[in-house]
Amino acid sequence: EDQVTQSPEALRLQEGESSSLNCSYTVSGLRGLFWYRQDPGKGPEFLFTLYSAGEEKEKERLKATLTKKESFLHITAPKPEDSATYLCAVQAAGGTSYGKLTFGQGTILTVHP
Amino acid sequence: DAGVTQSPTHLIKTRGQHVTLRCSPISGHKSVSWYQQVLGQGPQFIFQYYEKEERGRGNFPDRFSARQFPNYSSELNVNALLLGDSALYLCASSSMTGSNQPQHFGDGTRLSIL
Numbered sequence: 657e658d659q660v661t662q663s664p665e666a667l668r669l670q671e672g673e674s675s676s677l678n679c680s681y682t683v684s685g686l687r688g689l690f691w692y693r694q695d696p697g698k699g700p701e702f703l704f705t706l707y708s709a710g711e712e713k714e715k716e717r718l719k720a721t722l723t724k725k726e727s728f729l730h731i732t733a734p735k736p737e738d739s740a741t742y743l744c745a746v747q748a749a750g751g752t753s754y755g756k757l758t759f760g761q762g763t764i765l766t767v768h769p
Numbered sequence: 770d771a772g773v774t775q776s777p778t779h780l781i782k783t784r785g786q787h788v789t790l791r792c793s794p795i796s797g798h799k800s801v802s803w804y805q806q807v808l809g810q811g812p813q814f815i816f817q818y819y820e821k822e823e824r825g826r827g828n829f830p831d832r833f834s835a836r837q838f839p840n841y842s843s844e845l846n847v848n849a850l851l852l853g854d855s856a857l858y859l860c861a862s863s864s865m866t867g868s869n870q871p872q873h874f875g876d877g878t879r880l881s882i883l
Binding site: 755 | 770773809817825863871873875
């Protein structure tokens with residue numbers, strides 16, 4: 657069964673203090689790994705898709721990387737508006753539920769000014 | 770362009786009742802998926818529909834059912850509601866099923882069971 661574990665559960669940073677979020681996964685053939693941001697009372701907002709080990713994607717202060725067992729979301733010089741819950745999800749190749757995303761429990765990021 | 774829209778935004782029901790939640794996908798998207806998100810957890814997959822056919826089902830009881838219409842909108846139905854069904858129900862759309870195209874989510878329907 658596909659599994660995704662995110663750490664830490666919560667992370668508090670000072671504005672400008674860079675850090676990384678971790679997503680460890682077990683999947684029977686990876687079709688894609690997805691990062692989402694979720695603000696309170698809202699649905700997840702798509703950030704990145706990673707397809708194969710060694711791939712990297714960047715967007716503003718965020719950079720996502722992928723290995724065969726885990727993904728990292730690096731946040732450089734964060735600002736208070738980066739505060740949100742960050743979700744990682746995997747999509748398996750094959751199987752009977754083609755579009756199923758398996759999510760981790762999320763990391764709650766708080767950035768203090 | 771409009772994103773994924775869901776209605777209603779909030780709903781309060783009592784145990785034993787049934788509920789219908791609605792979703793309109795992004796224009797041009799033919800695949801719709803439903804997820805349940807309990808407070809403090811990540812979303813859990815319920816169903817996926819593509820071209821009006823069920824293409825995936827998660828580990829949810831038969832009280833949960835869904836369908837997709839010719840215009841690709843979708844409904845999620847839950848019968849005999851239980852207290853544990855209280856959650857945020859999310860709809861996501863993508864252009865295809867079985868591909869690794871990202872799923873785009875609506876803001877959900879907050880269902881509270883009393």
